[in-house]
Amino acid sequence: MSTRPPSPAPTTVSDLASLDTPQLSVLGLLLLGAEPDEAVVAAVLDIETESARSAIETLRATGFVDGRGTLVESHRSRLAGALGENRVHALARRLLTHHVAAGTLTLPIARAVAGSGVRSDELTEFLCSRAELADPAEAVSLYGDAERVGRLDDAAVLGYAEVCALSGDLDTAVGLADSVLERSASVSDADLASAVRVSAAGAAYCGMIDRSAELYAWLGPHRVGADASVAASVLVVAGRIDEAQSVLAASAGAPPTATTAGAALLATGLVQSVTGSANAALNSLTRALSLPGRAARPRMLPDSPAAITALAALHCGELAHADAVLARARDSDRPGSVAINRHHLLTAWTSMVRGDLAAAQSRLDALEVESMHQRDLLFVHGLRVGLARRTGDNAALLQAWAGAQGVLAEYSVDLLSLLPLGELWLTSIRVGEPARITHLVDDAQSLVRTLGEPAMWASALHWYGVQASILAECPADLMPHARALGEAAKVSAYAAGLAGAGRAWLRVLQGDIDVAAVEDAARTLDRIGLPWDGARLAGEAALRASDTRVATALLQVARALRQPAPAATGSDPAVVPGPSSPGTLTDREAEVAELLVQGLTYREIGSRLYISAKTIEHHVARIRRRLGAESRSELLSMLRAMGHGHPSDTARS
Incomplete structure (x- = not known):
């Protein structure tokens, strides 16, 4: 019977005390991610190759290193403390110097060295260069490491701000961007434009598009550079069409990449949506999404181009168009993308408007609302009150209205927020509190008047x-x-x-x-x-x-x-066997309807008709399905309109 080799005993201080200086130094290098390569060890520790080989073999024999030359995991927790901070720090600096000189620095070693507390411009530069190639979530960590070990230049600060924004950390992103804007006198125009773009995007996500517009107005056409189309889009949405057109007029000369061409089409489409025809606007907006090419990393923008296009389609009643745009956007969204919630919310909105309330509610329920910012929350609350209103659920309506108050107190109106604002406007009247939203409704009406x-x-x-x-x-x-x-x-x-x-x-x-x-x-x-x-x-x-x-x-x-329609759903659950006309009731159902409209309870109706309250409940459910009523209040209204409950009929009960 075969037996497993015994596991190495846990490392103790006495175990380490039995090792000589080269062996302890090799352990330190392995702790920092170095390979047990005798040539590298010899060069870093400035010892003979034979001594390096001997030290590595001893560590293997004593169980500190496994057969693959990897430091045994169970030893790591005690090693750093036992070796001492000063020794680890010195080894880290020597390891970094060797790999920088040899051009062989790897990311694992760089991050391990950074974790030791070594400060180095070369290490900062290396980590930033790797962050530029990483996905946003990993890049945030890399920039954080780089910031701890050295000073970030403006380009790195802005890269760090961008990936924080793309990962949803808008507070950190705007703080970093603002740190560049505060030194505007000594910052290049290109870096200023990038800082404004990130800060403006953060403001837009927080429901403050007026702040975004002010940032671009401050930057001005002469400094906005390749971001002219982004600036124009923000200015249109904020209702500043003249400034938007001026920025676009001054933007000639931007490099004709797919990214800049797409941004230009988006801005053009938004301008057309205000000054031209809806068809022309939708054409430009949709073409902006269809350009080939995709950047290695998306840029943080004040809004998703797909979201803008879908909203324009919704404002024209083009629900199929909105659905197609959003479906393509969801398919291409990177995991963790800051735009994912936006696309799902607009998909839910499209379903609600179409009348597919179950699909809208299901998509809304699947979202993590707690992590959203104000602009997305406005749509969440708009959906909640819209669904409650359409289903006649007054309790849910009141609850949703109460939940929306925080967002309404902070939001500034823009062209892209009119739909949820409209739903909340109607709700304010339903619940008897129109004064809570009057200021936003007035702002919205002023905005569209300003735009003609x-x-x-x-x-x-x-x-x-x-x-x-x-x-x-x-x-x-x-x-x-x-x-x-x-x-x-x-x-x-x-x-x-x-x-x-x-x-x-x-x-x-x-x-x-x-x-x-x-x-x-x-x-x-x-x-x-x-x-x-x-x-x-x-x-x-x-x-x-x-x-x-x-x-x-x-x-x-x-x-x-x-x-x-049955062709769309495969069946119509509201159709039940019964009388020849869907709008007519059986004699028994008519008796139940009559008493229901008069305000009697199920028990009272059952007592009059000599049947159980449970049977009355089944009758009411069938009546509701037959008439297509979506709430009790709507059912009662329909029955009254059909003549039930009129004074001339009450004798029948």
Whole structure:
């Protein structure tokens, strides 16, 4: 029977005391990552090759080094203390000097030497050069080692800031970038532009795009260099279109790389989104994403080009376009990328707008919200209130609204934040606290006015304004938004659909229920990517209709828009066997509905109908599925619109 060789005994101080000076020095070199190469050991320790060979063989024989020449792991914990800090430090410096002179320094040795506390410009330079080639997470560690052993030059400080930002550590990134900006008089224009880009990106992620714009305004067109397109994009998003165009005009001469060409197309697309047509803007933005080539390391930008393009598509109702852009972005995102959350949030937003609330909620639930910065958190809160509003979950709505207050207190409005702001605006009215967000709504309206009411961005905001007026039961407040949508309709099919829906809403509020007009407006909203809004319009019209047949017809429209088509889902879970028309109830269900609308509990209904409360619960669930109601309050509204609970009918109960 074979037996394993005995494991080396743990190293003790007495074990080490039995070793001579060359042997202890070799142990120190191995602790620092050196190979047990007799020639290297001899050169570093300045001893004869034979002495080096003898020392290595002794260490193998006594169990300090294994057969592969590697220091046995169990010995490491005691070695550093036993050898002494001074000896390890001296050996580290000699090892570094040898490898630098021979041009054979490796990263493991460099990091081990750095860990010993040796300060060296050569070591700093080596670690920084390796950091430039590493992925952001490893580069952060390498720059940290380099900073501990020497002084970083401006280029290294900015490299360190960039990888910290890309890894999500914005506080460290902005602090490093600001340390360069503080010495602006002695810093090159190229380094100043890099420092501004990192600092501006940090501000944008924290929901302060006005700060980002101020940084680029301070830098000016004459110093921005190759980052002119980035500066222009920030200025457009902040509402400073004239400055953006001036920066672009002064940016000729930038090297025609794929990166600069892509940034230029992105900036051009943003300018077109304000001054030109939505189609031209989307074309430029999408082409910016399609250029070949990919940098070894991404640059930290104020926003992801894919996110900007997807948001532009969402503002036009181009949900399929947004989905395609975001899917490609998610596939190419590097692990740990600072843009990953942004792409997932916008994907969830697209699902919510389309009416796939389960998919939106699932994607939102999978995200680690605790690590997000303010801009992403604004979308988190927008999604939460939007989903709660669409499902009629008032408790969740109140909770989500309360959770959003911290972000709302700090955020500065920009073009890319109008969608979550709109959802929170509607929520503020639903919960009776519009004053908490009035300042941001005013800022948003001022922003689009300053930009000349660009149809691509302003239409969505005005549609939220229409809905806000409806919720607040202030038809007069609806008129300015309806007029703005009417103007935008001249250049935008999306705005035209919203304008038509706005007119239909106004007529509904005035009690003029035209089934054909309401259905046309509702289905138009569905076609331009707002099926839930279309269903809500039809449902609200049904609730206000005095004619039961009209109400039922409109409820069927609402139900059809709320439920995905069977071709898309494979089945329609809302369709259940029963009466010939999906909008009609069985006699027993009608009896239950009548009493439910009157406010009776399941137990009370069961007592009147001589059936159990559990059976009543099953009846209510079937009624809700049949009508496509997504909440109890919506179910009750639908039943009232169908005639249940009217005074003339109550005798039946």
